[in-house]
Amino acid sequence: MAEGAGGSAPAVRVQGLWKRFGEQVAVAGIDLELPAGRFIGLVGPNGAGKTTTLSMVTGLLRPDQGGVEVVGHDVWRDPAAVKARIGILPEGLRLFERLSGRELLAYTGRLRGLPGAEVDKRTTQLLDVLDLAGAQHKLVVDYSTGMRKKIGLAAALLHNPEVLFLDEPFEGVDPVSAQTIRGVLERYTASGATVVFSSHVMELVESLCDWVAVMVAGRIRAHGPLAEVRGDAPSLQQAFLELVGAQGRDRGSDLDWLGGGAMR
Amino acid sequence: MSTSTSGVSSEASITPVVVRLKLSLLRNGLRQSAGRRAAYITSVVVVLLFAALQLLGLIALRGNAHAASVTVLLIAVMALGWAVMPLFFPSGDETLDPTRLVMLPLRPDPLVRALLVASLVGIGPLFTLCLLVGSVISVAHGTAAYVTGVVAVPLALLVCVALARAVAAANIRLLSSRKGRDLAVLSGLVIAIGAQLVNFGAQRLGSAGGLSRLDPAADVLRWVPPGSAIGAVDSMSRGSYGVGVAQLVLSVAALVGLLALWSRHLTQLMTSPDGSTLQAGESAARERIPTGGLRRLLPSGRTGTVMERSLRYVWRDPKTKAAWVTSLAIGLIVPVFNALQGTGSIYFACFAAGMLGIQMYNQFGQDTSAFWMVAMTIASPHDAYVELRGRALALLVITLPYATLVTVLTTAMLDDWSKLPEVLGLSFALLGAMLATGAWSSARFPYSIPQEGYKNVAPGQAGLAWIAIFGGMVSAALLTAPVIALTIWLNVTADGDRWSWLLLPLGAGYGALITAFGLRMAAPRTARRLPEILAAVSKG
Numbered sequence: 141m142a143e144g145a146g147g148s149a150p151a152v153r154v155q156g157l158w159k160r161f162g163e164q165v166a167v168a169g170i171d172l173e174l175p176a177g178r179f180i181g182l183v184g185p186n187g188a189g190k191t192t193t194l195s196m197v198t199g200l201l202r203p204d205q206g207g208v209e210v211v212g213h214d215v216w217r218d219p220a221a222v223k224a225r226i227g228i229l230p231e232g233l234r235l236f237e238r239l240s241g242r243e244l245l246a247y248t249g250r251l252r253g254l255p256g257a258e259v260d261k262r263t264t265q266l267l268d269v270l271d272l273a274g275a276q277h278k279l280v281v282d283y284s285t286g287m288r289k290k291i292g293l294a295a296a297l298l299h300n301p302e303v304l305f306l307d308e309p310f311e312g313v314d315p316v317s318a319q320t321i322r323g324v325l326e327r328y329t330a331s332g333a334t335v336v337f338s339s340h341v342m343e344l345v346e347s348l349c350d351w352v353a354v355m356v357a358g359r360i361r362a363h364g365p366l367a368e369v370r371g372d373a374p375s376l377q378q379a380f381l382e383l384v385g386a387q388g389r390d391r392g393s394d395l396d397w398l399g400g401g402a403m404r
Numbered sequence: 405m406s407t408s409t410s411g412v413s414s415e416a417s418i419t420p421v422v423v424r425l426k427l428s429l430l431r432n433g434l435r436q437s438a439g440r441r442a443a444y445i446t447s448v449v450v451v452l453l454f455a456a457l458q459l460l461g462l463i464a465l466r467g468n469a470h471a472a473s474v475t476v477l478l479i480a481v482m483a484l485g486w487a488v489m490p491l492f493f494p495s496g497d498e499t500l501d502p503t504r505l506v507m508l509p510l511r512p513d514p515l516v517r518a519l520l521v522a523s524l525v526g527i528g529p530l531f532t533l534c535l536l537v538g539s540v541i542s543v544a545h546g547t548a549a550y551v552t553g554v555v556a557v558p559l560a561l562l563v564c565v566a567l568a569r570a571v572a573a574a575n576i577r578l579l580s581s582r583k584g585r586d587l588a589v590l591s592g593l594v595i596a597i598g599a600q601l602v603n604f605g606a607q608r609l610g611s612a613g614g615l616s617r618l619d620p621a622a623d624v625l626r627w628v629p630p631g632s633a634i635g636a637v638d639s640m641s642r643g644s645y646g647v648g649v650a651q652l653v654l655s656v657a658a659l660v661g662l663l664a665l666w667s668r669h670l671t672q673l674m675t676s677p678d679g680s681t682l683q684a685g686e687s688a689a690r691e692r693i694p695t696g697g698l699r700r701l702l703p704s705g706r707t708g709t710v711m712e713r714s715l716r717y718v719w720r721d722p723k724t725k726a727a728w729v730t731s732l733a734i735g736l737i738v739p740v741f742n743a744l745q746g747t748g749s750i751y752f753a754c755f756a757a758g759m760l761g762i763q764m765y766n767q768f769g770q771d772t773s774a775f776w777m778v779a780m781t782i783a784s785p786h787d788a789y790v791e792l793r794g795r796a797l798a799l800l801v802i803t804l805p806y807a808t809l810v811t812v813l814t815t816a817m818l819d820d821w822s823k824l825p826e827v828l829g830l831s832f833a834l835l836g837a838m839l840a841t842g843a844w845s846s847a848r849f850p851y852s853i854p855q856e857g858y859k860n861v862a863p864g865q866a867g868l869a870w871i872a873i874f875g876g877m878v879s880a881a882l883l884t885a886p887v888i889a890l891t892i893w894l895n896v897t898a899d900g901d902r903w904s905w906l907l908l909p910l911g912a913g914y915g916a917l918i919t920a921f922g923l924r925m926a927a928p929r930t931a932r933r934l935p936e937i938l939a940a941v942s943k944g
Contacts, residue, residue, distance in 0.1 A: 200776055202935040220783030233942065234774040236713065238720040250709035251781040279720070295777070 149212050151176040151303050151334040152197060157206035159192050166192040168358035169206070174336060174351070176211070176303075179329045181345035182338040183376075184355035185384060190338040191231060193355070194307050197336075198228045211302055224252075227296030229289070231307035237281035241272055241291045244280055248295045259298070266294040271320050286317030293321060297328070304328065306337035310344055322348065342377040352376070354383055418510065422518040426525050439863060451527050455534035462538030472638040473622035475539035476631040479560065482535060483630050486564040489528070490572035505674075512671045516663060523565045536560050539634045545641040552640045552648060559655050560630035566662040567630075573669035586722040627651065629658035706787070710794025715801065717770070723853055723860070724770055727763060728802075735759035736810055743817040750823050756810035757831040760803040761838020761880070765873055767795050767846040769853045773942035779934040789927035792843050796919060799839070807831045826891055826904045829911025830884075836915025837883035840922020841876040847930040849875075850940040862943040883918055887911050 152174040159167040167189045174180050184190050195201035197208050199215045199222060207214065213221040236244055242263060249259030267273045270290040275283065280291060289309055296304060304325075310318050325348070329335050339345050345352060346366065353363035361383050362369050366376070373379035434441045465471045505515070523529070540553035626635030632651040639648035698715065702708035717724045735756035742748030768775050782788050811831055815824045849872035851865040861869045891907060894900035930937065 198780075200779065200935060200938055223780055223783045228776075228780065230776060232773075233776045234772050236717075236771070236774045236777060238717055239713065243716070247709055247713050248777060248781075251706060251778065253706070253781075256704070 149176065150174055151211060152336065153209040154197065155207045157193065157196060157208065158204045159196060159201070160204055165358055167196070170360055172353060172360055172363060174334070176334050177332050178334060178351040179325070179349045180334065180336045181349035181352040182336060182355060183340060183342065183345050183352055183380065185340060188355045189358040190355055191307055194305055194338055195230070198226060198305050199223065200230065224299070225302045226305060227299065227301035228305045229292045229296045229307060229309055231311065235280050235288070235292060238279055240277045240279055241267065241283070242276040244291060245294055245298060249298045252299045254299060262298055266297065269324060270294055285312040286314045289313050290317055290321060293324065303334045303336065306335065308339060309337055310339065310341065342375070342380050346376040354380060356384055418514050419518040419521050422522040423525060426522040437863065448527055451531050455531045459534050459538040462542040465542045470618060471542045472626070472635070473618040475542055475634050476622045476626045477618055478535060479539060479631045479634055480625045480628065482532060483564055483567060486568040487571050490568050491575060512667045516667045516670060519569065520562070520565060523569060524561070529561060529565060532561055532564055533557070536634070540637050543634065543638040543641060548645065549637050549640040552652065553637045555652065556633035556637050559659065560633040563630035563633070563655060563659050563662065566659055566666060570662045570666040570669070573666050573673065576673060627654065629655040706790045707794045707797065710791055711798040711801070714795050714798035718802070723855060731759040731763060732806065735806070739810060739814040740817065743814050748814070748818060750814055750818050750820050750827050751830070753811040753814040753827050754831045754834050757803065757807040757835040758838060760799070760806060761835050761842060762873065763799055764796060764839045764842025765845055765876055766851060766853070767792070767842070768850045768937050769941045771941060772852065772855060773938070775938050775941050779938055782931055782934060785928040785931045788930040789923055792923050792926055792930065796839050796843065796923065803835060807835060822901065825908035826894070829907035829909070830887055830891055832915040833887040833911040834880065834884045836917070836919040837880040839919040840883065841880045843922045843926035845872045845876045847926045847933060847937070850937045852941045852943040865943065887914055
């Protein structure tokens with residue numbers, strides 16, 4: 141299952157990962173292997189620990205316990221090898237918002253050590269494909285949510301990473317931008333790269349991913365190829381609700397005054 | 405104002421609701437944190453003390469020939485404060501933002517009345533009330549004057565409050581946009597400079613002429629509402645009843661005008677698209693961002709990239725800009741003003757280097773949580789070293805010429821050219837020490853700088869900020885000690901002056917060395933602590 145991709149090394153290997161914030165346990169011992177070359181969805185309700193997990197996997201947050209390897213390199217012992225091979229789009233962290241979109245990409249690419257001419261070439265192409273060419277000289281602080289996600293994605297893709305981590309990439313994004321992002325991601329995985337993204341929108345995960353991990357309350361509840369996790373349920377949404385244990389809550393009768401017709 | 409009969413019933417219901425809403429907002433805001441409660445209570449106590457003192461002062465002024473001039477001027481300044489406050493502190497009062505009430509079925513007239521009454525609740529109105537009562541006591545003589553005073557006090561208070569509301573409503577689109585928030589960040593600066601000017605003015609006033617110098621200004625201001633309300637009390641005291649009535653009518657007219665203006669903007673705001681809809685279309689076209697050029701002058705590779713971003717942020721990021729302008733201004737004002745007043749020493753010129761060196765502190769806090777973009781590209785102590793060195797170099801691009809300029813300027817004003825080399829050397833050594841300790845404390849004591857509002861430290865990190873800055877400054881002074889000692893020694897030795905020029909190359913060399921050493925010390929620490937730094941700068 142986890143080694144399903146023809147026995148090749150996993151893209152990400154997580155062992156015994158823990159994180160506490162004060163009293164609250166955000167991540168309670170995760171063991172997980174994400175296969176390479178797949179479109180992987182990390183799903184779970186709000187507060188399940190998805191963002192914390194992704195932050196620890198990408199080296200932005202130090203775990204209390206446990207280890208993470210990305211494409212065979214330890215995130216904490218060999219950061220140089222890992223950072224060069226991954227791209228991330230975090231949620232809730234700022235970009236350098238007082239740069240224009242183009243300046244932001246130029247800055248990121250050069251910090252990553254790419255030659256200037258190459259950065260400029262890739263920047264132009266990415267801005268075109270992501271439909272940001274018209275706003276390239278606008279400050280990022282004035283971007284809409286969708287544009288922000290797109291410029292973040294461009295910054296994450298600029299150095300052609302092997303594994304891309306996206307935290308809620310479609311949250312608050314309009315359908316047109318979402319379709320653009322989707323197109324770019326599908327093209328990217330088709331070439332053999334790995335995408336790991338977190339979301340709580342099951343329809344989206346179901347239509348995009350071929351491998352999912354379900355996270356609830358800091359633990360992995362189920363993982364594997366999409367069909368396997370879905371099982372007999374009619375949709376991933378149903379399977380997820382069963383896993384989370386949120387079935388059969390019918391409180392409709394409490395709101396008997398609510399409905400068309402009578403005012404007040 | 406004049407109540408229409410149809411509005412009476414809804415007015416009766418909405419005004420207490422809005423007042424209660426305001427009180428709840430105030431209470432809940434205070435409930436949020438003990439620090440906020442303490443700050444609020446402290447400010448209430450300070451304001452009340454200040455108001456009481458002012459009241460006593462005004463009562464003491466009673467009978468003084470210039471009492472009317474002083475009160476009218478005070479009220480004009482007060483009204484100015486009311487007019488600019490909403491521009492600088494737009495988030496202070498949520499009931500100020502009528503767009504929050506836009507989905508409720510309310511008519512403008514009752515709403516304006518309700519909001520007007522609600523805005524009388526607070527420290528500001530209380531302070532204003534004390535000032536107005538004091539002014540009336542200070543100028544009123546005779547029954548007619550006191551009767552006028554009873555009308556004038558609430559009238560002037562309402563004019564002040566309506567003025568604030570009208571200004572806020574007229575500018576709400578600006579205030580809720582990014583540019584407005586940027587403006588709010590710069591407010592601290594305007595207030596600091598304003599205080600400086602007031603201070604200067606007060607000194608001038610004390611030195612020559614006294615209060616009589618106020619009279620020409622007061623002659624005009626006694627006709628300008630809300631000062632004209634108090635002017636009316638004064639006129640009544642003098643027996644010029646006609647003038648008094650005219651002044652009172654002027655204030656009433658101003659109130660009516662302001663309320664009408666406010667009401668019109670309110671209606672407009674509630675029936676038109678809000679800022680976020682319009683903004684998307686306009687700002688792209690209007691804002692011109694100067695690009696290119698800069699890169700060609702900077703070194704290639706990470707160094708130039710980092711420098712370019714740092715320099716852009718000095719100009720574009722309001723927080724960074726405010727910090728820089730403050731440093732540049734104080735670094736210039738202290739030595740030059742002291743030299744102007746003849747109390748200066750040429751060594752004050754080192755102030756410029758010291759003030760600008762502070763900008764090296766909390767480098768990563770200036771990045772906010774965008775620091776993750778930097779963290780993702782730092783994989784070794786060497787990366788961290790180049791990053792920090794780039795930031796230090798960007799700082800030097802501005803600081804070196806500026807410190808030199810201030811030193812030369814101070815020297816010229818004091819006409820003490822023989823001391824120029826040693827003061828320059830001392831400046832450079834101090835700058836080097838500040839850069840070194842700044843780099844180290846950026847790695848060791850990072851803290852976040854909230855992007856909104858005028859605070860420079862996130863709640864809970866104030867202690868950290870003090871440790872970083874003051875610990876750093878003390879260490880910087882200690883690190884400069886060898887150069888300071890050498891300067892003193894050369895000054896007290898009989899033959900020292902002949903060798904004092906040596907301090908320029910020595911100080912500059914020492915500064916460069918110690919900067920390099922500080923960066924080398926800070927780099928491995930930065931590389932090791934990336935997640936901790938990110939967590940520290942992401943608060944707030």
